[in-house]
Amino acid sequence: MRLTILGGGGFRVPLVYGALLSDRAEGRVTHVTLHDLDPARLAAIARVLTDQAARARAEGVPDAPPAPEVRVTTDLDEALRGADFVFSAIRVGGLAGRAADERVALDEGVLGQETVGAGGIAYGLRTVPVAVDIARRVARLAPDAWVINFTNPAGLVTEAMSRHLGSRVIGICDSPVGLARRVARTLGVADPAAARADYVGLNHLGWLRGLYVDDRDVLPELFADPDRLASFEEGRLFGTDWLRSLGSVPNEYLHYYYFNREAVTAYRQAKQTRGAFLHDQQARFYDELAAGQDPADPAAPAVREGAAWDAWDRTRAEREATYMAENREAAGAGERTADDLESGGYEYVALALMRAIARDERTTLILNVRNRGVLSILDEAAVIEVPCVVDATGARPVAVSQLSGHEAGLVAAVKAVERCVLAAGESGSAQEAVKAFALHPLVDSVQVARRLLEGYRGAHPGLGYLRKD
Incomplete structure (x- = not known):
């Protein structure tokens, strides 16, 4: 293959x-x-x-x-x-x-x-x-x-x-898988991978609303135990009171919505943004390999066997340890634990997806696929992030609990923003681009939206396709 x-x-x-x-x-x-x-x-x-x-x-x-x-x-x-x-x-x-x-x-x-x-x-x-x-x-x-x-x-x-x-x-995204596994492990589920997650939303905008073991939802047990609720990454990030108030466990990226002011302040006060940190870190990695140096001993006359892998592995470990550091600082969540560092393994999600399609090995994975009527608040073609049954015919979303209240409002609002981005990308309309910025729940002014587009046009020559209407 x-x-x-x-x-x-x-x-x-x-x-x-x-x-x-x-x-x-x-x-x-x-x-x-x-x-x-x-x-x-x-x-x-x-x-x-x-x-x-x-x-x-x-x-x-x-x-x-x-x-x-x-x-x-x-x-x-x-x-x-x-x-x-x-x-x-x-x-x-x-x-x-x-x-x-x-x-x-x-x-x-x-x-x-x-x-x-x-x-x-x-x-x-x-x-x-x-x-x-x-x-x-x-x-x-x-x-x-x-x-x-x-x-x-x-x-x-x-x-x-x-x-x-x-x-x-x-x-694909590994965030929902990692979240479900952390919750299952926290609850002492014998085989976390076998637990069925009722997870629903958009990419980086979803909630774990149920976790089923032998057709029994064990998630309420988490909210009934404050010590357990505070023992894993999302509990420390969002706080036990807020999670119990929600009655669901949000994807970690919802911290940007629920604690937006604190997140923005932390990002503005940080020595470097996440992108700048990764840019500098990876530039060093690629430069060292391009120069033929042994990163463990730059003075060495020749690169030892395995040096490229060792350099990559050290860089990866640093990258994972500093993931969402500003959010954890804003929440007072402390350093990441060994369990926190274990993601859902997006590479293994991809491998499982390929196996299911190529070998007709039926499995269930949380994926980004067309809605097909699963979420009533969105149209059929809207891409959502939900559990799917996968086999040789592809991935089909399964029934999930329907969103309501603020969850439904957030998903509908962000999907409307995505549709404006798609319209701008297709038509080249700067007006649609401004609309995308202005309608986003985390942008508080149409004037700010206009300045954002101008700032991004100045920073990215590739946005020159967006014409003034």
């Missing part, structure tokens, strides 16, 4: 390759094509994957199948031809673009996070046209391929691509 990874020079690609190395079943991925616009980044990640495969061989079981063959290319059409699956993990504008998204928003006193608020809108405005072009090329060059979208904002980008690929594009 052939897999193409768009954004193949990206830092998180070794996570995906690690999942592929662990797959020894029949029909596994045997060929991986990495596509990126930056040849140096491609070369660096290819070195990491070479070290990773060598490590797997040294530590693996006898008679294990060979590691998937890796090739790299900067030609998009070449990368797509013959692909069975396409992972879209692009970052339009790179981390420098993310840092600019954050700074422009914070200068206006609003949130600049890459998927939430003004920053997410800016990221979407420059990503949607590129994602649509990719979708059209996939439809032409690899019509039988399935696209698994990692690109943020994941729900928005998946919806943009679905207009050209239909149900053959599926968005």
Whole structure:
């Protein structure tokens, strides 16, 4: 089976390759094509994957199948031809673009996070046209391929691509899986992976409303036990009183909504924004590998075997430990624990999704797919994030509890914003772009929305397609 990874020079690609190395079943991925616009980044990640495969061989079981063959290319059409699956993990504008998204928003006193608020809108405005072009090329060059979208904002980008690929594009995110597992572990569930999550919303805007073990909802037990409720990451982040008031466990990204003023203050006071930190951190990593240095000993005359992997692994550990640091500081939640550091493993979600489709191994996963009437407050084509049954025919959303009250209001409002971004990306209308900013719940003024667009146009030449109406 052939897999193409768009954004193949990206830092998180070794996570995906690690999942592929662990797959020894029949029909596994045997060929991986990495596509990126930056040849140096491609070369660096290819070195990491070479070290990773060598490590797997040294530590693996006898008679294990060979590691998937890796090739790299900067030609998009070449990368797509013959692909069975396409992972879209692009970052339009790179981390420098993310840092600019954050700074422009914070200068206006609003949130600049890459998927939430003004920053997410800016990221979407420059990503949607590129994602649509990719979708059209996939439809032409690899019509039988399935696209698994990692690109943020994941729900928005998946919806943009679905207009050209239909149900053959599926968005993934590890946040809901990680949340459900943490709650299950906190409640002492013997097999957290077997618990059925009633999770519903949009990407980075969802709530765990039930957790079923043997058809019994065990989530009320969490709210009845303040000590347990305060013992895991979301309990510390949101506070036990607020979670008990909600009666559900929000996705961690809802901290930006429920504690917006504190989050913005923390971000403005931080020495660096998250995007700027990652930009500097990853620039050092790529520069070291490009220079041929051993990051553990830059004075060494030659790079030792495994040095690229070791450099990547150290950088990854630092990245994960500092995740959402400003939010935890604002909440007084302290450092992340070992359990907090364990995400849902988006690479394993992707592997499970590929297995289910390619081998007709029926499974249930929380994914970003078209609504198909599951949520009554949204239309059929709206991409939502809910549990889905997956098999050879694709992913189908299952019935979930309906949203009401403030949850329904937030989802409807943010989906309306996403639709404005899609309209702007399709038409090039600056008016639609301003409307997207102005309608977002975390932007408090039409005038601020207008200034945000002008600030982003100045920071990103790629937004030049947005014309004055």
